[in-house]
Amino acid sequence: MAKEYIDLDTLKYLLYDVHQLEEVLQQDRFADHDAASLDLFLNSVKEFSDRELFPYFKEMDEKPAYHKDGGVVVHKQVEVMMKKGGEMGLISGTFDYEAGGLQLPMMMYTASAFIQDAANNHLPGYVGLTLGAAELIIHFANKELNDTYVPNMLSGNWGGTMCLTEPQAGSSLSDVITKATPQEDGSYKMLGQKIFISGGDHQYADNFVHLVLARIEGAPAGTKGISLFIVPKKRPDGNGGLVANDVTTVADFQKMGQRGYCTTHLGFGDADDCKGWLVGEAHQGLKYMFLMMNGARIAVGRGAAAIATAAYQASLQYAKERPQGRKLASTGKKDPEQGQTLIINHPDVRRMLLLQKVIAEGSLSLVLLASKYYDLKETLKDEVEKEKYSLLLELIIPMVKTYPSDMGAHAVSNGLQVLGGYGFCSDFILQQYHRDIRIFPIYEGTTGIQSQDLLGRKLLMENGKALELLNNEIMQTIRQASEYDDLRGYANTLGEKLLLTQKVIGFLVGFAKKGDYERFLSDATPFMEFFSNITIAWIWLDMAVNAKNAIITGKNTYSEEFYESKIHAMKFYFKYELPKTSGLAEILMDEEVLTIASEKEVFS
Template sequence: MANEYIDIETLKFLLYRVNRLQDVLEMPNYEEYDKDSIDMLLNSAKAFSDKELYPYYREMDENPAHFKDGEIVVHPQVNNYMKVAGEMGFIAGAFPYDNGGLQLPSMVMNALGYIQEAANNHLPGYIGLTIGAAELITHFGNQHLNDTYVPKMLEGAWGGTMCLTEPQAGSSLSDIITTATPDGNSYKIHGQKIFISGGDYQGAENIVHLVLARIKGAPAGTKGISLFVVPKNRPNEDGSLTPNDVQTVADFEKMGQKGYCTTHLFFGDKEDCQGWLVGEAHKGLKYMFLMMNGARIAVGRGAAAIATAAYHASLNYAHERAQGRKLASTGKKDVNQEQTLIINHPDVRRMLLLQKAVTEGSLSLVFLTAKYHDYSVSHTDAEQREKYKLLLEILTPVVKTYPSEMGKVAVDNGLQVLGGYGFCSDYILQQYLRDIRIFSIYEGTTGIQSQDLLGRKITMENGKALQLLSEEITKSIKAGMAHETLSPYAKKLGEKLELTQKVLQSAIGYAMKGDYERFLADATPFMEFFSNILVGWLWLDMAREAQQALANGATEHSTEFYESKTHTMEFYYTYELPKTTGLAEIIMNRKSLTVGSDKKVFG
C-alpha cells in the first residue's frame, strides 16, 4: 500500500536529469549538498510519508475538522505531524543557516513537499503556511519579531497563517477594512478574516497570524494596506503566553481537503488584540506578494501531487480489474475467452496515458519554476539573477494553473477508469477528485492567474520575459532536431511557437486600441493555449533526456522506464498539443461575446 501513491524513480529522473539539480547545487548557497545527501532527504521524506501521512489520508476525510465549543477539532495526527515535521527539518529546510534553517534549494523543498502531498494532501498545508508566515517575518520583520516567533515556528511548536480574505473582500484586496490603531509599540487590531487555512485547531500552543489591515488615516485602495504579526497568544518575557483576543468563530465545511481546517477568525472583539507592524506602514501588500511566487508554486505542486496519487490508484486498479474481452481479428469478441484486464483496452490506456502526461509534465514544470527561483536569488551573476527573475515571473501563473486545471481532468479520467466503482466511497478516486477541486481557486483563481499572465507577465518590460522564455524553448527545439526520432516533434513545437506570436499579435491589438476589457476577455483560453505549449516543450526535453540515457547505456533506470517517457511524449503531441489549434481560433476570433452589453443573454 505504501508505494501506491508515487513513483520515486520518475521524481528523481525529473529532478536530476531533466531539470539538472546539480547545476543549482554548484552555486555557493548550496555547495554543502550533493546528490547523495539529497537522495537521503528524499528517501527519508518517502519513509516518513509512508508512516506518518499516507495511512491517515482516508481517516482525515471520514473524520473532518469541525468547530465545537469554540475551537476547531482536527485529527490527532495534525499535532503529531507538526512536531515531527519540525524535528525532521521540513519546515526549516528552506531558511538560511543564520535563521536556523538548512538552506536547501527550492527545487529540493518542492520535491520533499510533493512526496508528502501525494501521500496525504490534508497535512502538508499546516507546515506550508507556517513556512510562508515565518518567511515574511525573516524578510521584513525587525529583530524582536524574528527572535520572538521564528524559532518556535521552525520547530513546528507554533503554526502560522497568512490572513488576507475578508467577507466583503475576496480577491479584491483593495476592499480590506480590518483596522489597526496605534497603541504604544503595537497596534490594536479589529476586524475579521475568512478562509484562513490552518487558522486554529485544538492542541495548537500558538498560531502566528500575518494579517493585512489598514492603519487609521491610511490611503484608500491597496496602497493603504499594512502587514502585522498577530499571534493567537502573546508571548511574555518569562516565556508564558497571554490570550490575544483572536477568536475562532467557525470552520468552513468543505467538499474536499476535509482534514485541513479552514477558519473564520475575529480579531479584537474585546478590544484587546495586539499586532506588531512588519516592515514599513502601507507596504503590506507589496511584502505579501513578494512571497506569492513560492505560494503559487506550492499550489501547483500540491495539485500535481494529488493527480499523481490518483494516477497510481487508477493504474493499480487497471492492472487488477478483469472486464470484457479483447477484439479478435474478425472484429468480434470471443465469449469463450477469459476476461481481459482493463489495462488492455485502448480507451483505458488512453485515459491512463493522459494522466501520466499531465502529472509528469506538471511535476517537471514545478521543478523548472523552482529552479528559476533558485537562480533568481542565488546566482552569482547579477545579470543572470535578473534573467531568471523574469523567467520565474512569467512561469508562476502557469505553474499554479496548469497542474490545478489539468490535474482535475487527469483525476476525473482516473475515476472514469474505475467505472461505477470510481463513484463509490469504497474507492479513493472520488476523494482525490474532491480534494483537487480547490487548487484552481487557491492563491488566486484561474481567471486571476490568466489575467496576470496575459495582462502583466507577457507584456512586462516590453515582452522581455516572453522573449527569454522563447529563447529557452528554441534551445530545446534545436537540441530535439538533432535526434532523428524527435525531430518531427521538435518541428511541431516550433510551429506552435510561431502560432503563439500570431495569437498574441491578435490579442494585443485590442490593448493598443485601449480596449483592455476585450484584451483580457479571453485570458483564460490563452492560459490553456500557452500552458499546453509549455508542457509540450517540457515533454520534448524529457524524451530527449530519456533517449540520451538509452544511447549512453545509463543504468539509473530500466530500459522500459526510458522508453515510457518517449511514448508518453508521443501521446502528448498526438492527443494534447493539437488542441492549441482550436484555442488559437477562439482567441483570434473577432467576435466579442463575453464582454458586457445591454443584451439580456442570461434570461
C-alpha cells in the same frame, strides 16, 4: 487504498537528470550539500510519509476537522506533522542557517513536499503555512519580532497562517477593511474578520501566529494603504508567558474536499483587546505578501501535481487488477469463449491512463523547473543571469499554479472514469482525490486571476523580454530534438506552435495598444489554456530528448523501458493534447465579442 502513491524513480529522474539539481548545488549557498546527502533526505521524507501520512489519508476525510467550544478539533496526525515537521526541517528547510534552517535548494524542498502532498494532501499545509508566515517575519520584521516568534514556529510548537481574505473582500484585496489603530506602546489595536484561513486553529499548537493584512487608520484607499501585522492568538505578557490576545475562532468551514485540513473564520478584537505588531513599513503589506507569492504558487502547483500523481497511481493499479470484457479478435468481434481481459488492455482505458500520466508528470516537471529558476535567481552572482531566471520565473508562475490545478482536476476525473461505477463509490479513493483537488484552481488566486496576470502583465513585462527568453529556451530544446530522427517531427510541430503563439499574441496585443483592455483580457483564460498546453509540450519534448540521449549513450540510471515510456508519453501528448491549441487559437483570434457586459441582457 492503492499500494503506492508516487513513482519515486520518476521524481528523482526529473530532479537529478532532466532539471540537473547539480547545477543549483554549484552555488555558494548550497556548498554544504551534495546530491548523495540530499537523496538521503528525500528517502527519509518518503519513509516518513509512508509511515505517518499515507495510512491516515482516507481516515482524515472520514473524520474531518470541526469547530467545538471556540476552537477547532483536528486529526491526531496533525500533531505528528507539526512536531516531526519541525524536527526534520520540513518547516525550516529553505531558511538560512542563521535562522535555524538547512539552506536546502527550493528544488529539493519542492521534491520533498511533493512526496508529502501525494501521500496525504490534508497534512502538509499545516507546516507549509507556518513556513510561509515565518518567512515573511524573517524577511521583513525587526529582530525583536523575529526572536519572539520564529524559533517556536520553526520547531512546530506554534502554527502560522496568512490572513488575507475578508467576507466582503475575496480576491479584491483593495477592499480589505480590517482596522489597525496605533497604540502608545508601539503596538496596534486590531479589529476585523478574516475568512478561509487554512490551518487557522487546532489543539496541537501552543500558539498561532497570524500574518494579517489590515488598514491603519488614515491610510490611503486601495491596495496602497494596506499594511502587514503579526497578530498572535496569544501575545507575550512581558514576563516570559503568554496571554489571550482576543483572537476568536468563529467557525470552521465544512468543505467538499481536504476535510482534514481545517479552514477557519477568525475574528480579531471582538472584546476590544487584540494587539498586532507592524511588519516592516506601513502601507507595504501587499508588497511584502506578494514577494512571497511565487513560493506560494509553486506550492499550489506542486500540491495539485501530487494529487494528480497519487490518483494516477491508484487508477493504474486498479486497471492492472480489474478483469472486465474481452479484447476484440482480428475479425472485429469478441470471442465469448475467450477469458476476460484486464481493463488496462482496452485502448480507451489506456488512453485515459496516458492522459493522467502526461498531465501528472508534465505538471511535476514544470513545478521543478520553476523551483530551479527560483534557486538560480536567488543565488547567482552574475546580474544578467540573475535577471534572466527572475524573468523566466515570473512568466511561468501563473502557468505553474494553473496548469497542474485545472488539468490535474481533469486528470483525476479521468482516473475516476477508469474505475467506472466503483470510482463513484466511497470504498475507492479516486472520489476523494477528485474532491480534494477541486480547491486548487481557487487557491492563491483563481484561474481567471492567474490568466489575467499571464496575459495582462507577464507577457508584456520588460517589453516582452521574458517571453523572448522562454522562446529561446524552447528553441534550444527544439534544436536538440532535431538531432534525433525519431524526434525531429515533434520538434518541427512544436516550432510551428511557436509561430502560432506569435500570431495569437500579436492579435490580442493589438487591443491593448488601442487601449481596449477589457477586450484584450476578456479571453485570458482560454489564452492560459493555449499557452500552457504549448509550454507543457516543450516540457515533454525536453524530457524525451533527455531519455533518448540516455538510451543512446548508455549512461543511464534506469531501464531502457523507463526511458522509452517517457518518449511514448511525449508522443501521446503531441497527438492528443497539443492539437487542441489550434481550436483555442481560432477562439482567441475570433473578432466576435460575446462575454463583455453590455446593455443587452443575455442571462434571461
